[in-house]
Amino acid sequence: MKQRFEIAPLIVESENLTKVQLNKLIKDHLPEVKISNIQQSRQKSFTLYSIDVKSFNCLLNDLTAIIQTNTNQQVVIYIPKSIQRILDNNKEAYVKQIDLEITEDEIKQVLEEQGYKAEKITRLVNKDNEPLKTIKITFINAYNRDLFVKLGLQIDSMHFSAEPAKYNNKPAQCFKCFKFGHIAKYCKAEKQICSRCAEENHTHINCPNLQGSPVCRNCKGGHTATSTECSKYKEFQQKIQKTIDQYSSTSKVARTPAPNNNWNNLEEFPQLKSIDNINLIEKITEQIISAVEQATQRIFETLNKKFQTLANKLGFDIEIDAEAELEETVRIKNNINKNLGQTSPRNELYETNNNQNETPGIGIKRKDISPNILSQKSKNLNTNQSL
Ligand SMILES: [Zn+2]
Ligand SMILES: [Zn+2]
Ligand SMILES: [Zn+2]
Secondary structure, three states: OOOOOOOOOEEEEEOOOOHHHHHHHHHHHOOOOOEEEEEEEEOOEEEEEEOOHHHHHHHHHHHHHHHHHHHOOOEEEEOOHHHHHHHHHOOEEEEOOOOOOOOHHHHHHHHHHOOOOEEEEEEEEOOOOOEEEEEEEEEOOHHHHHHHHHHOEEEOOEEEOEEEOOOOOOOOEOOOOOOEOOOHHHOOOOOOEOOOOOOEOOOHHHOOOOOOOOOOOOOOOOOOOOOOOOHHHHHHHHHHHHHHHHHOOOOOOOOOOOOOOOOOOHHHOOOOOHHHHHHHHHHHHHHHHHHHHHHHHHHHHHHHHHHHHHHHHHOOOOOOOOOOOHHHHHHHHHHHHHHHOOOOOHHHHHOOHHHOOOOOOOOOOOOOOOHHHHHHHHHHHHHHHHO
C-alpha cells in the first residue's frame, strides 16, 4: 500500500563517520533499502530520506547494530522530534462526554470487538486528580485512529463522537534568550534577556525601561519578544504548520493521489461535500427530465409526421406543427415519381423550390409550414398524382 503521508526522515548521529562510509555500510548490509539522499546536517549528524516505509523501518531497526559492529562506535538513530510529535499526534483521539460509569476496560473491550488496535486508553483527570468526562485513546497507527474518528465510539446503543488530537503549531520559545526553536533548559546564551526592552541581565518584571515602548528581541519591532504579532514568531509558526501539513494524517492539504485506491481505506476516497451532492443530484435529475422530454418529443414528431403523410396521401387539409421527417417525405416522393415513371435521386433531399414543377412542396426541407402551404401542397400532390 502506498503511504498516505510523507515518510519521516531519520537522523543518524555517530562519533566519527563520513557520508561515504555511511552510504557504503547501507549498500553492503542493507541492499534492499532505498534512500533518496543522505544529507550531512551538522558535524557527526546525517539525515536519511527513505523512499518507502519498508526502507524506513529497516533503517530504524537495523542500522544502529550494523554501524556499531562494523565501525565499533556509538550511534543513535531517531526521527526528528518535531516530526515525531506529529506522528504521535496522528495516533491519538479524544472522546468527550463519556459518562463516568463507563470504565477504560469496557472501552478497551468494545474497541477490540470492533477490530480496532488501541495501545492505551486513559480517562483524563483535573488538577485535583478527579476523573473528567474525556477519554484519550492512543491507537497503534494513524489508520486505526482516522477510522475511529470518522465512525466515533459505539458502546451498545450509545454513540460518542470522537475527534483527532490537535496539532500544536506554536513555536517553542526560550525564556532566557527569547529566541525560537529551543527552551531555556537547553539555552546556550549566557545572559538573561529582557522580553520587554531586549536589554541584558534583567527580566520584564524588573525592567527599568517600562516608560518607553517595548522592543522585540527577535525583530526589533515595537512589541514584546513574546508577542504573537512578531514576524519571527509567525515565520516559525508557518514552518511548523508546513511540517504538520506534511506529516499529519488528517491534514487538509492536497496530496498527490495514490495511483491504486485501497477500497478498504475510507481515507483514500474523496469526500463530496453535501452541497456538491445536492448539485450532482439536481444535475442528474435535470438530464433525465431533458432526455425523457426529448424522447417524448421525438415520438410525437414521428407520429405527427406519419399522420401528416397519411393525410397528404388521402388529401386531407391538416395542420402540421413539427418539421417533417425528410426520409419519409423522400420515400413518398419516390413512390409518386415511380407512379409517374420518373426517378428521384436522393440528393434532392435538401433542394429547394427549383423544380417546383415536378413535385412541389415535397422534397423540400420544410421549416415553417403554414396550413395554407400544406393545403396547397396537398392539392399539388393530387394534381401531380392525377397526371
Ligand atoms: Zn535561549
Ligand atoms: Zn527590560
Ligand atoms: Zn518581534
